[in-house]
Amino acid sequence: MVRSRSPHTSWLILAIVSLPVFVGALDLTIISAVLPEVIVSLDLPVKEYLDQASWAVSGYLLAYAISMTFAGRLSDQFGRRTVYIICLLIFMGGSYLVTVYDSPALNSWLSRFYRDVLGQTPPRTEERYLYLVIVGRVVQAFGAGAMVPVTIALVGDLFSPDRRARPLGVVGAVDTLGWVLGHLYGGVMVRLFGEHGQAIVDAFARLGFTVARPSWETLFVINIPLSALALGGAWWVLRDVQGPRRAERFDVPGTVLLVLALVGLNVGLGASPETASTAGSFEELQRGGGAYRTWLLVGAGVAFALFLAVEARVRHPLIRLDMFRRRNVLISSLTNFLVGFCLAIGLVSAPLLVNFRMESPTSQEVQHAAYIAGVLLSGLTIPMALAAVPGGWLSERRGYRLPTATGVSLATIGFVLAGASWQSDTPYWLMGVQMAMIGIGLGLTISPVGTAVLNEVDEDERGIAAALILVLRLIGMTVAISSLTIYALERFDVLLADYMANGSLSVEETLLASQTASLEAAVAVIRELQFIGAVVSLIAVLAALLMRGGRQRSQALEAG
């Protein structure tokens, strides 16, 4: 319902509600550069806990994607203001939870849960800290992801149909800017805290405040006052914004089944935290995790089949399946899922290589590595965001197929070059060039893939179709992280054993050789990940070649 209010007021409202959207999107990638710093600060061995710690990244992506699917509908039913405020409170609660992972009460509660509910010995303290960080991240993401569709829906309430394009573009840009800059922000801040932490403490002390030395936790503390500001603002400015209250029933069974399917798929593809925590060795983890994973994947498959059955029957489904009968919607969805998969490979492998290259395991080196990783990842994401512009231009003139296929082909070449050249001493500028090539390639697909879907669906389906495009990319990222983390850890062990199988060495020779072998095995695994990226982007090329139209449509519009 669009009320008569001045355009300035509408833009002010949009600016206020977009601030938490930006912060939430920032947190999508903020941890990818600083994850090793998090594991180190929690005093956990990186190799043993990398799989579990990766849930701090993929858990956020997954929860963000899931909440995006249904929050818009919830706001239709319960009102924009109510749902937005609740989402913002959830985001703030999650941010707070991340910062109080060492709370004795929470830890005691978690221990009791293990002992009384699961009947297991509680995990060690540092492991509980990690689980609480992950829980906090997931809670954060539920709020952050949900705010995106609610904000998009607010644009519909605040602006008339002929004026919605720009504000919708702004919401999209704010969300993109957030995840594009997240890792750089994280890396730069962690280095700043490492180098000037004491100066910050002293500066506050001069003002009469006693504060703890800032660290990675501070990145989440900052969210709270920013969100509180936005909360007050949103509470005030949304008081007379009334969205269209719909009486239609919310698709609860569909939502629950979709959540079960996605969580089952992602947990099943990786080793579960429970299995990992109880395994006495990596071999046990593999054996125990294997059976557990199979059941989870079967469960996810059953949940997804039931989801499809429910969606085909209910009157107001979460996702209208008939959308996928249209060729471009199906192909674009698949392409975007694969783009997400490739993007995650880029986001994960560069920080891994940077961290393995550290000269000595000191705090300064870990913080410096976070900074380098942040800068390198910007080399992937900033060109990706910028390439969306020429991608759109090409799409309008040459159709959807050319820019999409060209983009994923460029990404394929970038992955092959990275896989062929990355070594323990590859210059960062060369890695940056290859990351930029991948980024530009993936970025060229954004506009044609999005436009192909939006132009194919009916007007009333565009909201959910737009969300679906983003959700599929996020799901592609989570699937990549879940499946490739366990693959990488397994391959590392195999390669390490190969490198060490050079006849019989003395104790001293073994101790010396193992350090070199660990680095060589890690670099080899990271290079293999690039080749997997190349294969996946090649599949995306094949999918892109099946896309149709775009140019004709634009010509027809121009002629019309």
Place this chain on the structure above:
Amino acid sequence: MHTRELLALLALVVLAISACGSGDSASEPTPDPHTLLQDGVAQLQNASSFKYEIDVSGYPVEVPIEGFNLSEDAGVSFKYASGEFKVPDRLSARIQFRVGVLSTTADLIMMDDEQYFRGELLTGNRWLKAELISGFSPAVLMAQPGGIAHTLSTLTDLVLVGRRDLDGQSAYQLRGQVDAGRIFSLTLGLSRATSGLLDIEVYVGVRDRRVVRITLVEPPPEWAADAEPTTWLINISDYNAPLNIEAPAVGGSG
């Protein structure tokens, strides 16, 4: 909900919380700390096996590993171990070391005086037959004198602090002091202190009177007198569980 109903609900919640917090046997006579400790020591002395967990916080416990090439500013220190002990002299452990600020793990198996270990960073996961913890034999854990049970039986200034909830497990908290020269077995031979009295706490399970936790505070070395002390937290569980600890194949990674 009306105010009266709300107040009634609040009163119920307060009652429930106070019932939970008041302890399950307010009228139970206070047990004698020496009797509690004797009961715990006896169960430990008679155990055929147990599982343990050692977590160190505060000032680092350095571990010299000969032949391991590291930069000058990155020493190796002990952080955590969990494992099993089978009477009389078999012990297995997964040990977490800090190398600089990074942590890595090593698997350790001890059979009498023989030690086998492996770790990704240390040995590329190959089992080596060599001493990881110099001069330590698992037989010392049950030795008389010097074993854990014997060391606990020598505590002085023993007092019962009260009952504590250890994450859902109710235990009596005893506090006392121990001669630093006797803690070799408690710390797997990794402690620095060799003389003087150290603060120690022993937690004895309310139901089974078994020693479930020991905390030991070791002062920092003299050259770092202002630093935090080292706190050793030792959990003991699964008394008399059937265990099988065998020597691994040297040179293999399985």
